[in-house]
Amino acid sequence: MTKRELSALPKLGLHGTLLLPGDKSISHRALLIGAISNGETVIKHFLHSNDCLNTLQAIRALGIDVAQHGADIIVHGKGLHGLKQPAGPLDMGNSGTTTRLIMGLLAGQNFQSELNGDSSLQKRPMRRVSDPLTTMGADIQTTAAGTLPVKIVGRSLHGADIKLQIASAQVKSALILAALLADGPSTIIEKIPTRDHTERMLRKFGANVQTASDKLTITVEPQPDLKGQTITVPGDMSSAAFFLVAGTIIPNSDITLRNVNINKTRTGILDALLKMGADIQVHELASQGEPVANLRVKSAPLSPIKLGEEDIPAIIDELPLIALLAACAHGQSTITGAQELRFKETDRIATVTQELHKLGVPVKELPDGMIIEGQPVWRINDPILDSHGDHRIGMMMAIAALRSTTRLSLNEPEAVSVSYPAFFADLNSLLNQKRECDLT
Ligand SMILES: O=C(O)C1=C[C@@H](OP(=O)(O)O)[C@@H](O)[C@H](O)C1
């Protein structure tokens, strides 16, 4: 097992400016939608991380030419019905987003396919996608446990009206992609609004996808003539979040994060930080289809927070960081309505609880969340932290280690490459450097 020594408390704080890597959700979608569009799609500031490279390899295996020009990715789309039967099972690696979105695309093809993934992905539930797709006429078999490997017998799909049982952008997006291939219009009704990157991007490519004023009801007209586009992927708020938290909890810090996506369906972490007392300035930039901003964060003391079911979708991947913020706050914080955390790369309620206990932070595990008792000073119980092979847990613990005066280490640090290969390099660039920050 690999192990990395983590940096301890930097006395001068964290300083400097980062240009965040491209958004993971948007990078996946640009590849998949580019593949089913006619002509060239140019993806600028694409996220070259393991998860997005799984999507790239998958569309290549489905007969799509993908080239790289400098840092740009060029997808030579073949239209809605241009994908080809792959030669063997498609490897989804660690990526839930690739798996679930591609299930929607493959359900409506005229060929069979099979999806598999790594040991973490093989534990994650897939019936949440296959069940609603079945109501559109899809033929998808999971294992008896509802997991990968999944076999998809592509066939023609009907338009359908579907009410989602779980708040999940992956499930919603799979249904929207399948609805493009159907024989009539579809309506998808969400429980709570989730990230809307699929809807926004499909409209840019020429699809008729409407979101009603309730922000929950999405109608999709089938068989659009999608046209290749140039997509500039904004910086990932879920990656920026590690540095928003680091800048807040490490005294004497002043960090600027450039060009971060501030789509309202993704800014739960910003709202929570501001509610807890964080010092963050937002300087909005010209929109690139998705709203973007530069963010400047300085250290601040924190009050505790309560988050419930309605708050969860906009902050789902940042909840481990909320637990870390709560561990530094003065008082008790509560997260409930977050049972979805149990179905991520790890059971993130269990792994966050286990790792914060190592730092001496009292955390009570709930079936759908956590109660965290903030501690002004941590009494370290175990200096060997663990990512559990989960990128977000690894990065969260590397940020947590900066609060400790004892040197801590991290098992399986390479997990960060799933979403943020340059994470440790970016973090190191902020350490022990007194530099001017400029928000504009
Ligand atoms: O649609 C997406 O790109 C994502 C949706 C979320 O998953 P769920 O849809 O399962 O909540 C999120 O956790 C994941 O990191 C990316």
Ligand SMILES: C=C(OP(=O)(O)O)C(=O)O
């Ligand atoms: C849950 C995540 O991703 P995915 O579902 O795509 O594996 C994540 O990035 O935190």
